[in-house]
Amino acid sequence: MSDVQGMRPFVHPPVEDITLSGVLYALSDPARLAIIRALAGAGDCLSCSQAAPGALPKSTLSHHYRILREAGLIRSERRGAEVRNTLRCQDVDRRFPGLLAKVLEAAGQSASRA
Amino acid sequence: MSDVQGMRPFVHPPVEDITLSGVLYALSDPARLAIIRALAGAGDCLSCSQAAPGALPKSTLSHHYRILREAGLIRSERRGAEVRNTLRCQDVDRRFPGLLAKVLEAAGQSASRA
Numbered sequence: 001m002s003d004v005q006g007m008r009p010f011v012h013p014p015v016e017d018i019t020l021s022g023v024l025y026a027l028s029d030p031a032r033l034a035i036i037r038a039l040a041g042a043g044d045c046l047s048c049s050q051a052a053p054g055a056l057p058k059s060t061l062s063h064h065y066r067i068l069r070e071a072g073l074i075r076s077e078r079r080g081a082e083v084r085n086t087l088r089c090q091d092v093d094r095r096f097p098g099l100l101a102k103v104l105e106a107a108g109q110s111a112s113r114a
Numbered sequence: 115m116s117d118v119q120g121m122r123p124f125v126h127p128p129v130e131d132i133t134l135s136g137v138l139y140a141l142s143d144p145a146r147l148a149i150i151r152a153l154a155g156a157g158d159c160l161s162c163s164q165a166a167p168g169a170l171p172k173s174t175l176s177h178h179y180r181i182l183r184e185a186g187l188i189r190s191e192r193r194g195a196e197v198r199n200t201l202r203c204q205d206v207d208r209r210f211p212g213l214l215a216k217v218l219e220a221a222g223q224s225a226s227r228a
Binding site for chain 2: 030033103
């Protein structure tokens with residue numbers, strides 16, 4: 001499992017290719033938004049399962065992480081058998097200043113009301 | 115056409131039923147975001163075709179307006195043969211303060227860079 005030979009590398013869009021549609025769509029799913037909130041709260045990298053809400057099937061999780069990665073919201077790196085994820089906070093902020101903070105603030109309001 | 119008998123009334127969610135997921139999903143489509151930007155810029159109500167970008171088929175437009183309406187972003191009212199749409203700016207702002215303004219700001223940045 002620690003042999004990454006033959007595994008496809010993760011693809012991360014450069015900052016200038018991060019689109020507003022991609023970011024909003026990625027954040028529009030409650031499970032994906034929960035992952036982003038966990039990563040933002042951790043202030044450090046988390047493995048896929050650490051950041052994920054509840055017990056989602058592995059294939060569902062992979063799908064969510066792929067959408068977050070392709071939107072430019074997270075960076076994923078293989079560390080042995082594990083994948084570590086970090087929020088691309090600064091990159092997203094360079095592209096759309098203040099947007100991610102505002103969505104996280106709204107998510108916090110939603111959660112405290114629920 | 116001015117006879118609205120038999121037409122289904124438009125359904126608008128109350129403020130407390132506006133969800134973050136619904137708002138972000140609705141805004142994640144470029145055509146829908148363009149409609150919202152047009153409505154925000156008009157500062158008044160616009161007919162469906164006035165607010166829509168380019169020449170989209172009528173069925174596509176109806177679909178987009180329905181998603182925006184169900185997310186709580188717009189209010190649609192029949193005026194004779196026409197449907198007039200207004201942005202529910204204050205309602206969305208009561209629910210998620212500053213969010214819509216921040217997304218519109220980001221959309222403006224995207225457009226000026228494109």
